[in-house]
Amino acid sequence: MSQMNMVQAINDALRLEMQRDPRVVILGEDVGKVGGVFRVTAGLFDEFGDDRVIDTPLSEGGIIGAAVGMALYGMVPVPEIQFSDFIFPAYDQIVSELAKYRYRSGGEYPCNMVIRTPVGGGIRGGHYHSQHPESLFIHVAGLKVVCPSNPYDAKGLLLASIRDPDPVLFFEPKRIYRAAKGDVPEGDYTVPLSQAAISREGSDVTVLTYGAMLYECLDAAERVAEQGVQAEVIDLRTLWPVDIDTIVASVKKTGRLVVVHEAPKTGGFAGELISLVCEKAFYHLQAAPVRVTGFDTPFPYTLEMEYLPLSHRIVPALLGVMKG
Amino acid sequence: MSQMNMVQAINDALRLEMQRDPRVVILGEDVGKVGGVFRVTAGLFDEFGDDRVIDTPLSEGGIIGAAVGMALYGMVPVPEIQFSDFIFPAYDQIVSELAKYRYRSGGEYPCNMVIRTPVGGGIRGGHYHSQHPESLFIHVAGLKVVCPSNPYDAKGLLLASIRDPDPVLFFEPKRIYRAAKGDVPEGDYTVPLSQAAISREGSDVTVLTYGAMLYECLDAAERVAEQGVQAEVIDLRTLWPVDIDTIVASVKKTGRLVVVHEAPKTGGFAGELISLVCEKAFYHLQAAPVRVTGFDTPFPYTLEMEYLPLSHRIVPALLGVMKG
Amino acid sequence: MLREDGTLAPEYDPQLSTDEVLRIYRQMVQTRIIDERLVTLQRQGRIGFHIGSLGEEAAIIGSAYAMREEDWLFPCYREFGAALLRGLPLQRYIDNMFGNANDPVKGRQMPDHYTCREAHWGSVSSPIGTQMTQAVGFAWAAKIEKKQLATLVYFGDGSTSSNEFHNAMNFAGVFRTPCVFFCRNNGWAISVPVERQTASQTFAEKGIAYGVPGVRVDGNDLFAVVGVTRRAAERCLAGEGPTLIEALTYRMGGHSTSDDPNRYRAADEVKPWVERDPIERVRRYLELAGAWDGDREEALREAVDQEFREAVKLAESTPAPELSTLFDDVYRDLPWHLAEQRQELLAGPRAPKAH
Amino acid sequence: MLREDGTLAPEYDPQLSTDEVLRIYRQMVQTRIIDERLVTLQRQGRIGFHIGSLGEEAAIIGSAYAMREEDWLFPCYREFGAALLRGLPLQRYIDNMFGNANDPVKGRQMPDHYTCREAHWGSVSSPIGTQMTQAVGFAWAAKIEKKQLATLVYFGDGSTSSNEFHNAMNFAGVFRTPCVFFCRNNGWAISVPVERQTASQTFAEKGIAYGVPGVRVDGNDLFAVVGVTRRAAERCLAGEGPTLIEALTYRMGGHSTSDDPNRYRAADEVKPWVERDPIERVRRYLELAGAWDGDREEALREAVDQEFREAVKLAESTPAPELSTLFDDVYRDLPWHLAEQRQELLAGPRAPKAH
Numbered sequence A, B: 001m002s003q004m005n006m007v008q009a010i011n012d013a014l015r016l017e018m019q020r021d022p023r024v025v026i027l028g029e030d031v032g033k034v035g036g037v038f039r040v041t042a043g044l045f046d047e048f049g050d051d052r053v054i055d056t057p058l059s060e061g062g063i064i065g066a067a068v069g070m071a072l073y074g075m076v077p078v079p080e081i082q083f084s085d086f087i088f089p090a091y092d093q094i095v096s097e098l099a100k101y102r103y104r105s106g107g108e109y110p111c112n113m114v115i116r117t118p119v120g121g122g123i124r125g126g127h128y129h130s131q132h133p134e135s136l137f138i139h140v141a142g143l144k145v146v147c148p149s150n151p152y153d154a155k156g157l158l159l160a161s162i163r164d165p166d167p168v169l170f171f172e173p174k175r176i177y178r179a180a181k182g183d184v185p186e187g188d189y190t191v192p193l194s195q196a197a198i199s200r201e202g203s204d205v206t207v208l209t210y211g212a213m214l215y216e217c218l219d220a221a222e223r224v225a226e227q228g229v230q231a232e233v234i235d236l237r238t239l240w241p242v243d244i245d246t247i248v249a250s251v252k253k254t255g256r257l258v259v260v261h262e263a264p265k266t267g268g269f270a271g272e273l274i275s276l277v278c279e280k281a282f283y284h285l286q287a288a289p290v291r292v293t294g295f296d297t298p299f300p301y302t303l304e305m306e307y308l309p310l311s312h313r314i315v316p317a318l319l320g321v322m323k324g
Numbered sequence C, D: 001m002l003r004e005d006g007t008l009a010p011e012y013d014p015q016l017s018t019d020e021v022l023r024i025y026r027q028m029v030q031t032r033i034i035d036e037r038l039v040t041l042q043r044q045g046r047i048g049f050h051i052g053s054l055g056e057e058a059a060i061i062g063s064a065y066a067m068r069e070e071d072w073l074f075p076c077y078r079e080f081g082a083a084l085l086r087g088l089p090l091q092r093y094i095d096n097m098f099g100n101a102n103d104p105v106k107g108r109q110m111p112d113h114y115t116c117r118e119a120h121w122g123s124v125s126s127p128i129g130t131q132m133t134q135a136v137g138f139a140w141a142a143k144i145e146k147k148q149l150a151t152l153v154y155f156g157d158g159s160t161s162s163n164e165f166h167n168a169m170n171f172a173g174v175f176r177t178p179c180v181f182f183c184r185n186n187g188w189a190i191s192v193p194v195e196r197q198t199a200s201q202t203f204a205e206k207g208i209a210y211g212v213p214g215v216r217v218d219g220n221d222l223f224a225v226v227g228v229t230r231r232a233a234e235r236c237l238a239g240e241g242p243t244l245i246e247a248l249t250y251r252m253g254g255h256s257t258s259d260d261p262n263r264y265r266a267a268d269e270v271k272p273w274v275e276r277d278p279i280e281r282v283r284r285y286l287e288l289a290g291a292w293d294g295d296r297e298e299a300l301r302e303a304v305d306q307e308f309r310e311a312v313k314l315a316e317s318t319p320a321p322e323l324s325t326l327f328d329d330v331y332r333d334l335p336w337h338l339a340e341q342r343q344e345l346l347a348g349p350r351a352p353k354a355h
């Protein structure tokens, strides 16, 4: 066990898996010599060399397209997209190719790969260094989507993702890259995909969230506890396929639901979660489910803290849903 | 008035607007001499010439990127993407640029343009000629999304979209390009954006849909009427910003909701609509809202009629929601 | 190299034995005949779609022939003749045309969208160009793993305008990946002629932008195609990196069964290409060599026809894939939501049959 | 053209009068000083970010100077000096750095992401390359409308690897759009050197792939930059189509305030470029011409500093944009859902201030 932050934990997972599995390669912009603009791949170039930690030309489409080809060959590429805001030049390769390869080839060409990329706001990044685009991938059949909230999960989920036979989008909440610290075991372990964690137990209202917003939800939960409301906060960890059993069991217990995410509200993942709960536990709901999310605008700069669904906006939602 | 199908009505709208407004240009693959692979732009090349009806190189990114530049200049481009399945090479220009231009420039650089593209299955097109990707655009702030179901609306909505100051994705349901026929006025008229149409009135359950599935919903409504269930079928026409008032009024009346669309269920637009109804009319809901959609797989070929949410799958959903 | 009268210019002779030429010739003829028959089946409504290779057989089959068995080929969508040469079983191809239960792709893709890993053949996809970047990644992986392997990728002139061409060529140049870029310049991208596709003089010279050597070859000259492709594959194996080949040929038919070329090109544009027919040229060569004659031609055509008819008969009488297969292979294991959706579909009513 | 000792090689002289050179020189010096000051402000935590142009001033400001007032420029993100030259008010630029209520972009984008339509200046965006294709569309629109207009677009060496470069160049070549592609080859894309970006010999020769003439110029030679850019702009106006210019220069600083170049390049790599400093070269030229001396230099520096300090003072004391502006300009008119969200935000509690 040692104290690590998210960056260190992810770095540790990458190093371990590259040592264990020679098929694993990393490629992306600035991932090599400089170790990534967030230093997540620091030291790996020195340890594994230019054939396995590869600085590429400036093209996300090239990175992902080439990685797909490597995966078809039988390698296990773990490409990095420098900011998730820059994933869109590669969107065609992800949506049309990566996601559909196993299916369209009747199983002949699976793609075992993980796309790592930082997400989220609160770092003064404006439109293009702050987005949280998960719902644009959750809608695409064939992809798995993961978003850890702490170093332990980050390492364990990344190891599980790399070993998972299907393509995984691994979204790293950059606002807590260094802020989230915790004990991380030294050797190998995995956190299984599609299992949520109950971060705080409670009986009155279920809060679904993930990534950096977990801490805001926990903070809000503490605050409303002072007013006698016990919120159960669930960290989804894997967004898709989501851990439906944990969600439904919690909502059946509490009868109330609040979903919190940074991404814009309209068409965001919260809508999917609410619809799922409606399908599976409608008659247990004692109040209208509530979304606390980013607004339906591009991500702002100066006013970003007003844009984000932080604790101060979650508290009234929790209190409101109790009145419902 | 004359009888037209969807292709003719859209063609008519394009011709009219190009005659009226010299800033309107069309560009895309095979839109010129051959008049589009679905013949939607037939005759326009001869009438307006190569400067206004432009066959481009094979690059959707080039088409949309150049169209954005034309719009910045002050032209009103109406690019065609041959199949919506091929819009993804242009996704970055749409999501990162087109959608955000007005906002990020503080209003200095609005983009008045309409991207036309055929959507949907049922034409034996397999994975890549059948998709219905609306939710990947609805989630993106700054875009408007339209999907007509009949020739009258197609013409009127397209004219409204071209005159709208904001970027519009205009999704044309290709399965009914020729099958949907109707009276279309000859001259100029518009169908305002963000106004739904109540295609069939009913008191028992609200059905929200759009595009080709409208006819399936109407068919299902007739079938359940025989069993005494009166479905109100709403053709959304504009998907975003959606006509929330019409939706909420209907659900308040019926107390029941079924949403039908071709796109895969997870992260599809139905989830958003259900969440909106939960926010605005939860306590009027007498049963859990239901989704009837495409499955969460790539779009298939041989079994496509089993994949689509056709009447035979809508009927049980309508009867089911009545029991809820 | 192969003159229009069937004689061979000696200086670039790839040294094909008559047996080799016979094998390729048979494949070219089979390909042409199947093309014609599939168009008929489509017109009869028995299959949904076909995209053919009329006039491009030398480019397609010659290039595939030049690659070793252990090498890999990434298809565009017009190269079923090459796939058959590489070992795609005819029955498998025809099953795909019908999307039936025996189709290994399980009837999920359109006709002509097949896969054949055992033939070291990729997976046909519709989105233009995506296979190029993947082929580069594949070749690169082989290089990283120090395998002696060359990878060839097919694409059309129109595809050079895609994002993918740029990414593939650029990565291939920088990382010197062992791959052969085989551009079928058939003059058209559906209705768009090459002049509308690029202002460069040739497609081969696009290699300069990427430090990748480019070569232009008469794509209707089987011998030249084999010779040039072999040289490019040798460069791969010798560690000299990628080559861009532009094979100058012509799409003698419509783009696909959905297309009517009369809408955008004059019939007499096709005429000179009829004279350059790549199959005729090889046949004349073989006749001159005394290795071919009318009887053998007739026997070949009959055999091809027979085999095709039987494959179609079997394919057409094979049922559609099982309903439940709709949910397989999205992921390796069936997740809860697909299990639920499968259950819902299987328990519900069946769709009307008609389109 | 401009020798390192400040004398001018006569044969390509763009015939700039001393007054013109003085004007450009002042802009270069102002740009350099502002760059330094902004880095300091960032280190002090007073602004969030800056991306500078240290060493690239001749390329950036010379090319902008070569364009006529009515022409249009599409920026990358490193060209604020050119924007100031074109008429972007300094106060407006600094307001953007602080994202305050006076920033016309309403504090919505990061520092250095400004817009200035009245200066015929586009909108700075982060995603690499997107401005190139847009510039082509813009130039194309002007051509269709038969306006005598040239459009220049800036981008870096790394950006040539993007989808956008390919699309922009290809469309420009095919449609002969009147635009100037101005590539600042500063040797680096963050930590990736040009050898990792492309295997082509030069960036200029990439034009061959698109039928677009390419020219390489010493980007630290102001006169050469002006001369070559003017010639390209003239070609636009004469209907001769696009030109690709590669300006060979060097990014003397880090990529941005977030970057530490010592991690990936040796300090002595920078040294030869210090000797080629574009500002020094022009200063020596002006001194030789008797048009400049130490006093004038000092006065200029003081004036720039003064103006900058005042702009910062005003910008820093200007409040943040109104909360409600968050919802403006997503669409022209506020739709119902944004009206609701605005209402919700305004009625709710305020966020904690700290980051």
Ligand SMILES: Cc1ncc(C[n+]2csc(CCOP(=O)(O)OP(=O)(O)O)c2C)c(N)n1
Residues within 6 Å of the ligand: B029, B058, B060, B082, B086, B089, C078, C126, C127, C128, C155, C156, C157, C158, C159, C160, C184, C186, C188, C189, C190, C251, C255
């Ligand atoms: C990304 C994308 N855009 C558009 C299409 C539609 N389309 C299919 S084939 C084709 C033309 C391809 O031309 P070329 O690359 O020359 O190949 P050819 O068909 O001539 O062999 C087009 C535009 C597509 N399949 N994918």
Ligand SMILES: Cc1ncc(C[n+]2csc(CCOP(=O)(O)OP(=O)(O)O)c2C)c(N)n1
Residues within 6 Å of the ligand: A029, A058, A060, A082, A086, A089, D078, D126, D127, D128, D155, D156, D157, D158, D159, D160, D184, D186, D188, D189, D190, D251, D255
């Ligand atoms: C699509 C995209 N990918 C990655 C980035 C991150 N990024 C910002 S600048 C840069 C390097 C650009 O290099 P170059 O084009 O040479 O311009 P320079 O910074 O040297 O002026 C990168 C990788 C981005 N902004 N956009």
Ligand SMILES: [Mg+2]
Residues within 6 Å of the ligand: C156, C157, C158, C184, C185, C186, C187, C188, C189, C190, C251
């Ligand atoms: Mg072609």
Ligand SMILES: [Mg+2]
Residues within 6 Å of the ligand: D156, D157, D158, D184, D185, D186, D187, D188, D189, D190, D251
């Ligand atoms: Mg650079």
